[in-house]
Amino acid sequence: MNIPNDKNKALKATYKRVMVPNYSPTGFIPERAKGSYVWDKNDKHYIDLGGGIAVNCLGHSNPDLLKALSIQSKKIWHVSNYLANESATELAKSLTDLTFADKVFFCNSGSEANEAAIKIARRFHYLKNDSKDEIISFTNSFHGRSLLNITLGGS
Known part of the structure; x- marks a missing residue:
């Protein structure tokens, strides 16, 4: 332009x-x-x-959001998934109360969320000792920038 x-x-x-x-x-x-x-x-x-x-x-x-970020940033900025924290726990509780989910897994990006979903699904079926080990995806679609997600979309 x-x-x-x-x-x-x-x-x-x-x-x-x-x-x-x-x-x-x-x-x-x-x-x-x-x-x-x-x-x-x-x-x-x-x-x-x-x-x-x-x-x-x-x-x-x-x-x-600016107000919430300001308040939170004065307490603690980031603790990752290695540590429990009050804000993440409260949000997870709200999400499980309002949705079908029993548990929550927070991610930093869509790529990370897609990879986590695949790993969770594979683990679920592995623990059930069934043979469901295939993942269905759309060809030439965008699932993220990680190698797994690029492969998943066939691009």
């Missing part, structure tokens, strides 16, 4: 020089965002129809 007086030009050139082209980036570089909108350095706004690759469904700069 060639915008007159494009303030993104130098950054775009640097991006092309130093970044691996994993995705084909848009023609603009976002500078700020609020709700479902993003603005570039030229103050032109766009609708974020991708929701930050689907991980931002509650919108950018959501005031409730």
Whole structure:
């Protein structure tokens, strides 16, 4: 995208020089965002129809999320799955109360979640001593960037 007086030009050139082209980036570089909108350095706004690759469904700069993040960040930022923590336990309890699930496994990404689901399914059937050991997936579909997920999608 060639915008007159494009303030993104130098950054775009640097991006092309130093970044691996994993995705084909848009023609603009976002500078700020609020709700479902993003603005570039030229103050032109766009609708974020991708929701930050689907991980931002509650919108950018959501005031409730900002408040919760601020409160939590002053307590403890991250403890991983190696340690139990109050917030994760409360969320897991809410999810099991509101859904069909008996237990919850938190993941950092869709790739990790897909891999975990496959491992859990395989373990479940292994413990039942049955022969269900095949995974069904869609060919040429996106399941994530890990080797297992790329293989699963056949791409």
